[in-house]
Amino acid sequence: MRSSRPLALAALAVALAGGLAGCQRAPTPDAGAAHADQAAAPDAGATEAVSGIDLAGIDKSVRPGDDFNAYANGTWEKNTKIPDDRSSTGAFVAVFELAEKRTAELIQGLEKTDPAAGSDARRIADYYAAYMDEAGIEQRGLAPLQPVLDEVGAIDSVAALSRYIGGSVRADTDPLNYTHFHTDNLLGVFVARGLEGPPRNVATLMQGGLGMPDREYYLSGAEAMANNRKAYRAYIAAVLGQAGTADAEAKARAIFDLEMKIARVHASVVDSQDVHKGNNPWDVASLAHKAPGIDWKAFLDAAGLSGEKTIVAWQPDAIRGLSALVASEPLAVWKDYLRFHALDHSAALLPKAFADLHFGFHGKTLQGTPQQQDRWKRAVASTSKALGDAVGKRYAERYFPPSSKAQVEQMVHNILAAFRDGVDQLDWMTPETKKIAKAKAATMRVSVGYPDAWRDYSALEIRRDDPLGNALRAEEREYRHQLSKLGKDIDPGEWWMTPQTVNAIQLPLQNAMNFPAAILEAPFFDPKADPAANYGAIGAVIGHEISHGFDNTGAEFGADGQLHNWWTPEDSAHFKAAADRLVKQYDAYEPLPGLHINGEQTLGENIADVSGLQAAYRAWRASLGGKEAPVIDGLTGDQRFFLAYGQAWRTKMREPTLRARVIGDGHAPGPYRALTVRNIDPWYAAFDVEKGQALYLDAGDRVRIW
Incomplete structure (x- = not known):
């Protein structure tokens, strides 16, 4: 099922790519990582630190300044096969795979507990069992x-x-x-x-x-x-x-x-x-x-x-x-x-013949996926969609500890502060516009892990012998829930994603952000990893979401969530000029012969990538308290920060899926999002990027909006 909403209403941080993959940490490579010979020796405690970087995935035969994505992910891409039941694979899928496995264990485990009639646990168990009843589905036709x-x-x-x-x-x-x-x-x-x-x-x-x-x-x-x-x-x-x-x-x-x-x-x-x-x-x-x-x-x-x-x-x-x-x-x-x-x-x-026809077109033809997913995966996804908060409440309780919530909330606080500091440093923006931008950032509501209140499913009828009816009633119930909000004041704490969702979202109309528990896992967030990697990966996602409040759409909304113009004409003209440069930058990328990225279509996401990465870098640097980060695995802190960012966007897609992404999605494909680094000044020093290399931009051509 495909659905949509205006980007002004919900600017998406990261698009989940279908597939399964994982990032493996490898032993420290031999000498050859850029700058390893120039960095100071790590301190005594650094030997125990985890770099958070997939060292084996790096292709050192590529110069970072020629193709940073190929440098960060080239060996991984050469050695990685897209699973037959997926249209793509990559870093996001490593996290999705974990969430899928955990959600399956939660759902399947409820059957063994014989939950009470009328409980959410019973609804979850019965929905899943009905979906898995292939014999009954065939018999009912x-x-x-x-x-x-x-x-x-x-x-x-x-x-x-x-x-x-x-x-x-x-x-x-x-x-x-x-x-x-x-x-x-x-x-x-x-x-x-x-x-x-x-x-x-x-x-x-x-x-x-x-x-x-x-x-x-x-x-x-x-x-x-x-x-x-x-x-x-x-x-x-x-x-x-x-x-x-x-x-x-x-x-x-x-x-x-x-x-x-x-x-x-x-x-x-x-x-x-x-x-x-x-x-x-x-x-x-x-x-x-x-x-x-x-x-x-x-x-x-x-x-x-x-x-x-x-x-x-x-x-x-x-x-x-x-x-x-x-x-x-x-x-x-x-x-x-x-x-x-x-x-x-x-x-x-419906009976298998219909399901197979559906997959043959929507899966094989449109996405290039050769094999249909196992039924248990489809059942888990459908159950999680129909009873999202009921599943999500259990997911958050079991898999998202308070310590992780506190650590991520602190990162969000730091990145918001860095964003506000960055506004102060803009030499082109007038004090009036700066004041309003900082006030909006200061009042942005941040929700990490899970919502404060959970949905009530008591009115939703789930029957063990009616899989299609269950799905249709769940859709109807969701529609009635949405209608019940009409004419009422907005709920600033409303969530638009469940805790088991591998994604994040910025909501201009609420001036709020949601970071579900499921995305707050390695390789995006690892509580044991060095901060450089966490800030480069999940920190950039956080910065991306913050920046969506100030992209070409979000910047038109005030701190109160209302659409109004708070820019001076001079500031607005500068913003548009910088955005136009970013449009041209992405227009030049050609993922398939003759098929270029549409820089206007992806502009909001590209602005959020550039600004979010800048804010995450500034926040990470501030967290060091003026000290230099240690060298770990032969990599400086700056190198780990940017490599973590590049590896967070590692993606391998089947050609039909890539074509669909370029044609109809507001996000550029992952390998091109990894190239955001060419707009960030410290990246050049971190990897000795010089004029003449393919990604090199003169300082005046590097896009900085916030």
Whole structure:
């Protein structure tokens, strides 16, 4: 399932790459690490310190100044195979693998305790057991989905179609993607504080309706995209045929043609990132005039939104276009479209033939993954999604000790202080703008590990013999939870990720950050490792999240979470000029022949990378109290800091996955994020980077925004 939200509403720190891998520490290499012969001898206690660097993964045949990613990770990349059931592997996956294993142990262990009926433990155990009941799923066939298919079959008018579309709307709560909503939902709803006005929650409508990851999959002339389109048409026909649909081939062509029309009205990723283009409060009474086609009364009643006076249209032209298609396209095609998407959405919990077809297209074709994951992994992921806080509470209690929470909170405190100090040192920013920026950083809410309050799942029915029903009821429950926030004051402590999530997030509308427990593990955070590595890895992630509050989107929000311009014209012009240089820097990177990174699309993340790394370095240096860090494993402190950063972004991706990342993601692929170091002055001295080397930038060309 793919979903999205405007970047202004939740700027993501790090995108989880699928796959499994680990970083192994190796014995100290022989002489050859840069600067090893120039550094002071380590002190007596340093011999016991852990460097936190994967020494064996370094490729010393590459000069750091020519390709820092290849230097930091080249040997690792040569020796690493992407697991057959993953689309990529890398440092994030090392942490994900640990979280997956721990979550599986928690979930599977509950079955042995025979938890009490009605308890969250019972819900978790029953959800997982139902998902794993392959024999029962085969025996039930399409019967669990039949009520949905019957509802689609009964559609006999535009009003009925609008009612069905409204009734199938679900809440957008997944921050990993942000171009369109669930594949089977023509529209999605995001509930959060309005961009302007009182700090109350409002509903935002999002574009949706595409079965492939992004509109470019439909519109691009690239050969790879043409092949995907051909495979998608075949997949639609195969799913319909498996379900016994007559004339499956002809209906598949009509469904695909409808999705092409949907893609043509979709807003691009770059436009979807623009808070000003998305800030469109529409009076509900004017919807029929602003976006004719959908029977909006029927839609709103079914969606539970009939009581709202105002709804925000994030992609207004797309919503107009989608609404028009509801009225203009044949009802029979819409019904076939909805039938297919109901089957596609539920495929994992239908008989094996459907699950295999689903993986064949979404996994093999779109991601290049040759082998489907073991069922227990899919069951763990689904259980964790449906009962996120119930699983997360147990995860945090067992695996995230108070000592780690305190250590990370101290790092956050130090990096926030370093960020504020960095603002003071900016020679281009006016005192007025500096004052407001520092006040925003000072009031930023930091939540580490887990939320202060947990979700209540007592109203969620989980049955041991109804795996598909469990998943659909969990989605419905989440939607109702989000609707319950409408019109209420925002909760500044609300979390958007569960503790078992390997990720982090910045929330401009709350002026807050969440750092889930699961990401606070080696190689990002190791309480036994030298501080240089911790600051270079998790410290840069923390700095990244802080900086998202001041990137090209976050900088438009004040400390109160409200959208307003707090920049002087002169400061704004300087910020834009620096951002434009960063856009050009990333535009030049070419991950695949003819496919360049879009520097505008990835700008917010790139700003956060540069500024976050700068703040983490400054905080680490301040933590030394004026002393030099010891040499460990033949590496100076600065070298360990930057190597930890580079190795945190080590990534190996299958070509279709890499292509999808470049086309539709707001983040540059990991190997290019590792090159952020070329904008940081101390990196040059740490690795003797000289003019003429590929990554060298003259001092005036190095981008520094904060």
